[in-house]
Amino acid sequence: MTQPSSSIGRPRTPAPGVAAPELRIARLRSHARRLSLSALVLIGVAGATAYFYDNLPEPYENWMLLTAAGALVLLLVVVPYLVWLSHTWTITTRRVIERSGLFGTSQREISHVRGYAIQMRRGILQRLWGAGTLSLSNGVEPPLRMKNVPNAVLVHETLVDQVEVNQILAHRDSQTFGSGSIDT
Numbered sequence: 001m002t003q004p005s006s007s008i009g010r011p012r013t014p015a016p017g018v019a020a021p022e023l024r025i026a027r028l029r030s031h032a033r034r035l036s037l038s039a040l041v042l043i044g045v046a047g048a049t050a051y052f053y054d055n056l057p058e059p060y061e062n063w064m065l066l067t068a069a070g071a072l073v074l075l076l077v078v079v080p081y082l083v084w085l086s087h088t089w090t091i092t093t094r095r096v097i098e099r100s101g102l103f104g105t106s107q108r109e110i111s112h113v114r115g116y117a118i119q120m121r122r123g124i125l126q127r128l129w130g131a132g133t134l135s136l137s138n139g140v141e142p143p144l145r146m147k148n149v150p151n152a153v154l155v156h157e158t159l160v161d162q163v164e165v166n167q168i169l170a171h172r173d174s175q176t177f178g179s180g181s182i183d184t
Helices: 032-052 060-085 124-129 152-177
Strands: 024-028 088-092 095-100 106-111 117-121 131-137 144-150
Touching (some): 024 144, 024 152, 032 060, 032 144, 124 131, 131 152
Antiparallel strands (some): 024 088, 095 106, 117 131, 131 144
């Protein structure tokens, strides 16, 4: 049996019975358009603070202005950015991993070998931005939802390919080294 050799594209198929290395295909976050309101708030707060600084009747009110501006930036800009930054999906050659949480991290995994159904939903705004929501359901656990994934069509095709490749490799290995191999 010859192995396909290619300098680009898919990695080579491992020999039967040899464990394939787990390689990272992609690491994703939800679409960054979610942070557009935070960017507008930051621009507005910076402009309002610059305009009102030293234009207030009493000098101690400048500190109140800066405190209010800092609180707005912290609550409406920094916290949403950290929440967005702390939620990732990693697609490897063996599984999909969802990690979320700022301080206490939670993690969910779904294996390509077991197989799962992939459902893609795209609203009007998601289509404009090339995003979409993917639901991965294996029928046993609650579905893993990948909300507002950028390049949703490409991610969907990648997941379908990985499920197919992993199931082919698992079937090949079970036939080669299974309990019922017949030699004639």
